[in-house]
């Protein structure tokens with residue numbers, strides 16, 4: 001895996017993404033690849049940028065801050081760093097909301113009214129309209145974050161009424177299964193929740209679901225963003 005080139009990995013993933021989209025009679029262009037760079041060095045992220053990737057996902061604010069700064073330093077007279085979009089895909093603590101608003105174009109992990117208020121407050125201060133996804137917890141694993149299905153409606157209404165938050169859709173992290181087919185019911189549930197909310201008048205174009213092991217199934221079930229780390233950068237050490 002390590003010796004395999006990033007370019008090869010990325011082109012394989014794009015092929016698999018398009019095939020999955022076509023199987024579901026979807027347009028491959030409607031699915032975005034979010035390259036997940038937690039534990040990946042800035043140097044290696046630069047390689048991925050040079051390979052053409054433009055959207056990166058981090059799951060911790062602190063780690064992201066350090067890397068974004070490091071990458072910006074690479075911009076010199078001879079090398080101009082292209083515009084990168086950073087997404088926060090991991091759990092966000094309220095006390096980091098301010099930095100998150102500064103760093104991320106899209107926050108996938110909005111999971112409480114308290115956090116929504118905090119994000120809205122900081123976005124308002126800087127005049128930013130912060131794009132967000134609501135993270136939903138569809139399983140009963142203690143370790144997972146996200147709102148429960150039963151709490152979704154209230155959070156949708158609250159976020160929709162906040163001037164500086166722009167609700168873009170839903171996100172979920174299903175339990176891990178060796179067989180990706182076992183995750184299909186979770187992806188389908190998320191899409192059904194989106195359909196239900198849209199029928200009630202909410203606009204939720206994005207579905208963030210699917211990782212290295214199961215992104216094809218997620219695309220077949222309607223994912224518009226897949227979050228892929230291992231299949232691009234290789235196995236993480238921690």
Ligand SMILES: *Cc1c(COP(=O)(O)O)cnc(C)c1O
Nearest residue numbers: 036059089211212227228229230
């Ligand atoms: C790490 C992570 C991913 C990527 O997982 P891989 O299996 O390495 O593709 C996707 N989403 C979230 C929220 C993650 O934390």
